[in-house]
Amino acid sequence: MSLSRLIFLFCMSMCIGHVQCGPVSNHGNEVFGDLYANAINYAQENTETLEEILAFDKAIIEGDIIMPSDRNAVDAVWPAVNGTVSVAFVIHPDLVHMTNSMLKAMDMVSEHTCVSFHKRSTEPDYMLFYPRKGCASYVGYQGGEQKLYIGPTCTFGNVAHEILHALGFHHEHTRLDRNEHIQVIENNIQTGKDSNFDMKDGKTFGIPYDTSSIMHYGGRFFSKNGLPTITLLKHSSEMGQRTHLTPQDMKRIRVLYQCAGTGEMDHKPSKEKEERFLKMFGRLKKLYLRVNGTITL
Numbered sequence: 001m002s003l004s005r006l007i008f009l010f011c012m013s014m015c016i017g018h019v020q021c022g023p024v025s026n027h028g029n030e031v032f033g034d035l036y037a038n039a040i041n042y043a044q045e046n047t048e049t050l051e052e053i054l055a056f057d058k059a060i061i062e063g064d065i066i067m068p069s070d071r072n073a074v075d076a077v078w079p080a081v082n083g084t085v086s087v088a089f090v091i092h093p094d095l096v097h098m099t100n101s102m103l104k105a106m107d108m109v110s111e112h113t114c115v116s117f118h119k120r121s122t123e124p125d126y127m128l129f130y131p132r133k134g135c136a137s138y139v140g141y142q143g144g145e146q147k148l149y150i151g152p153t154c155t156f157g158n159v160a161h162e163i164l165h166a167l168g169f170h171h172e173h174t175r176l177d178r179n180e181h182i183q184v185i186e187n188n189i190q191t192g193k194d195s196n197f198d199m200k201d202g203k204t205f206g207i208p209y210d211t212s213s214i215m216h217y218g219g220r221f222f223s224k225n226g227l228p229t230i231t232l233l234k235h236s237s238e239m240g241q242r243t244h245l246t247p248q249d250m251k252r253i254r255v256l257y258q259c260a261g262t263g264e265m266d267h268k269p270s271k272e273k274e275e276r277f278l279k280m281f282g283r284l285k286k287l288y289l290r291v292n293g294t295i296t297l
Helices: 003-016 028-045 047-054 093-110 156-167 247-256 271-291
Strands: 085-091 115-119 126-131 145-150 182-184 230-232
Touching (some): 047 156, 093 156, 145 156, 156 247
Parallel strands (some): 126 145
Antiparallel strands (some): 182 230
């Protein structure tokens, strides 16, 4: 879909959503010009909300989370094969021009975690990067072909955000402890979109709330008037960025997928660790016997 067509549909949806769209008068061209400019700005700053606003054939919440039609969907971590989590992927031919963005997004994840990605050959379970109006994804492993929707305005950071959804992560702003860190300004939220800001119970793994997380909403997501829908209660350098994974983002992935070095979640020692322990135990046993005069070396 062309960008102009996308913006036209967005303008119409914003009018339907009760954003200020007065009748066209003698200044009709100016009004439409302002609306068009505002729509472009919104699309560039809030691209993860476009799929919910513009899609009428999918149940989507929080802007970019696809609700599965099969209520028995797995909604869990991607399975390990031979002890390694490597997710197969396919890029739709219509998205070839955005290949670098998708590869960069996958590299952001694999560089700092034990989750990697590879081009699909015959794997039955895989991510399919699929063209749509905006960015969207299911949350967690669904099994089979799992689509990640990528729109024309999605950056590599938006793609990384959707990949984390697919790996099993929800939005940071829906955490139960969010009111200690942010304030949701309900009066500025688009009509009917209030539920996208609801708090939900979920695993936090004891990791502190992170306003800088790549999974956090931006300050004007679903704004009906251009004013903030979320403000910070505590000082932070950024909120809802889409340029990098924060240390907390990396830790969440490592803990959920039980990567080595994640403390209490790292229950299973590697074969190398077991061999080192046995060697060390053998040396200590010999030393003990030697000190007690049982054997001579």
